[in-house]
Amino acid sequence: MNENETGSGDVVAKPAFHRRGVGGVVDWRLIDVDNSVERDPRQALSRASLALPRDHVRTVSKRTTTAAGMAAPTAAPGPPRSAAVSYLRIKSDLHQQLLTDLDRRNLINAGEEQLAEVVEDFVDQALQLQELPLNDNERRQLVDDLLEETLGVGPLAPLLADPAVTDVLVNGPYRVYIERFGHLEKTDVRFRDTEHLVRIIQRIAARVGRRIDEASPMVDARLPDGSRVNATLPPVTIDGPTLSIRRFGRRRLRREELMNLGMFSAAMRDFLEAVVRGRKNLLISGGTGSGKSTFLGAAAEAVPDRERIVTIEDAAELILDQQHLVRMETRPPNVEGLGRITARDLVINALRMRPDRIIVGEVRGGEALDMLQAMNTGHDGSLTTIHANSPRDALARLETMVLMAGLELPSRAIREQIVSAIPLIVHVRRYEDGVRRVQTIAEITGMEGDTPQLQDVFVFRPQAGSGKRLVGSFVPTGVVPRVVEQLRAENHLVPLHLFQPGA
Ligand SMILES: Nc1ncnc2c1ncn2[C@@H]1O[C@H](COP(=O)(O)OP(=O)(O)O)[C@@H](O)[C@H]1O
Ligand SMILES: [Mg+2]
Numbered sequence: 001m002n003e004n005e006t007g008s009g010d011v012v013a014k015p016a017f018h019r020r021g022v023g024g025v026v027d028w029r030l031i032d033v034d035n036s037v038e039r040d041p042r043q044a045l046s047r048a049s050l051a052l053p054r055d056h057v058r059t060v061s062k063r064t065t066t067a068a069g070m071a072a073p074t075a076a077p078g079p080p081r082s083a084a085v086s087y088l089r090i091k092s093d094l095h096q097q098l099l100t101d102l103d104r105r106n107l108i109n110a111g112e113e114q115l116a117e118v119v120e121d122f123v124d125q126a127l128q129l130q131e132l133p134l135n136d137n138e139r140r141q142l143v144d145d146l147l148e149e150t151l152g153v154g155p156l157a158p159l160l161a162d163p164a165v166t167d168v169l170v171n172g173p174y175r176v177y178i179e180r181f182g183h184l185e186k187t188d189v190r191f192r193d194t195e196h197l198v199r200i201i202q203r204i205a206a207r208v209g210r211r212i213d214e215a216s217p218m219v220d221a222r223l224p225d226g227s228r229v230n231a232t233l234p235p236v237t238i239d240g241p242t243l244s245i246r247r248f249g250r251r252r253l254r255r256e257e258l259m260n261l262g263m264f265s266a267a268m269r270d271f272l273e274a275v276v277r278g279r280k281n282l283l284i285s286g287g288t289g290s291g292k293s294t295f296l297g298a299a300a301e302a303v304p305d306r307e308r309i310v311t312i313e314d315a316a317e318l319i320l321d322q323q324h325l326v327r328m329e330t331r332p333p334n335v336e337g338l339g340r341i342t343a344r345d346l347v348i349n350a351l352r353m354r355p356d357r358i359i360v361g362e363v364r365g366g367e368a369l370d371m372l373q374a375m376n377t378g379h380d381g382s383l384t385t386i387h388a389n390s391p392r393d394a395l396a397r398l399e400t401m402v403l404m405a406g407l408e409l410p411s412r413a414i415r416e417q418i419v420s421a422i423p424l425i426v427h428v429r430r431y432e433d434g435v436r437r438v439q440t441i442a443e444i445t446g447m448e449g450d451t452p453q454l455q456d457v458f459v460f461r462p463q464a465g466s467g468k469r470l471v472g473s474f475v476p477t478g479v480v481p482r483v484v485e486q487l488r489a490e491n492h493l494v495p496l497h498l499f500q501p502g503a
Pocket of ligand 1: 294
């Protein structure tokens with residue numbers, strides 16, 4: 001112990017201003033006051049919970065000669081508890097104090113190395129306290145657990161350790177779901193409380209240089225490992241904070257595999273392959289989690305390798321095989337509200353990059369206009385997805401998005417642009433049995449009056465009265481879409497029997 005190193009180092013105990021225990025446990029704390037920081041009495045007051053009885057003064061190691069508080073719970077008076085419960089309780093109390101401490105010292109955003117050191121110090125000190133009713137094993141466990149909880153994703157760690165888990169969805173502190181093998185399951189994982197969940201969310205956001213708080217209660221980001229994270233806080237989510245982690249490294253589902261999973265038929269695959277190869281634009285619509293992005297990736301497999309592809313996403317998740325690939329990502333405004341880069345900016349920039357294909361992960365706003373213009377002026381073969389409940393809904397939403405570009409275009413003009421740019425809409429849906437299927441491939445045939453006309457080319461027909469797993473089939477309606485004629489004229493092979501019902 002050498003607190004004179006910093007020239008401050010008085011190790012003092014302060015009288016308790018109040019007790020702020022967790023779950024009724026009386027807090028007492030050991031303070032190592034750094035004089036240079038700790039002169040302001042208000043600071044001392046604001047750290048009132050650091051108070052401890054004078055007879056509990058202990059020296060602390062030199063490494064922690066910062067203005068940091070330290071705490072350890074004593075066993076609460078009352079009936080004896082089982083060892084496991086007692087361990088959990090101690091861990092939970094310590095964790096809470098550690099987090100409070102990190103927060104106060106503004107270390108929530110600190111780098112991992114620095115944090116690891118702080119956590120180790122904290123645990124070191126906690127362990128020096130004789131009152132902790134823990135055996136050696138539990139003590140070691142405590143270090144590991146606190147490190148994991150503080151540095152990592154807390155209670156979510158075991159879920160993310162399972163490679164089969166593709167999505168983790170947290171709705172408030174007590175409802176945590178995972179998706180495995182295409183199915184949603186509720187898990188036993190729980191956060192201690194809302195506060196705990198919020199801290200984990202803030203840590204995850206901070207790790208990628210983002211911030212989430214009451215003033216900006218939503219964050220959408222890509223983690224260093226490529227996973228995609230979205231988090232929201234109340235008031236935007238009424239019933240508590242949410243966190244959605246869509247994992248990268250989740251196995252990429254390829255075209256053949258998707259077909260084997262029953263997402264579409266071989267005829268649909270062959271048709272769409274010709275459409276993509278033949279540079280026809282494709283709009284993929286569906287609800288959240290319906291498989292749009294997955295389908296987009298599968299469709300993009302058909303893009304010939306020699307072509308130059310520019311992808312534009314809010315958080316890059318597409319994985320493509322092609323070599324000649326430029327990936328772009330939008331950027332939200334920084335804390336000062338500056339530096340925002342929209343999908344629209346990127347589409348405009350992408351057009352100057354001599355792309356053969358522009359793939360927009362999902363159109364959400366004004367970039368729809370630029371995409372349509374690009375599609376209509378020689379940048380054929382573009383692919384994108386749109387959040388919509390049906391192909392007709394997709395058209396309506398696309399029109400609204402074009403208006404978001406801020407040009408006062410008449411409806412009719414917009415619809416004409418859409419109709420001339422997009423020959424086909426693929427609508428995907430997650431059915432009640434959890435299987436994602438292409439519900440329909442619809443052709444946009446033209447305008448009648450002011451209304452774009454749609455016509456199904458392939459549809460999924462469930463059989464009536466089928467059991468838990470829907471039984472049904474993908475059937476061609478008999479319509480041969482007009483792109484086929486163009487494709488054949490351009491020497492792309494599209495056998496007509498694909499469109500024959502009952503063939
Ligand atoms: N046909 C499928 N079978 C099984 N899982 C699928 C299928 N299509 C997509 N998934 C999985 O469903 C989740 C959501 O898919 P995604 O393509 O991201 O949806 P969207 O882009 O519509 O929100 C992902 O975990 C993805 O791996
Ligand atoms: Mg998506």
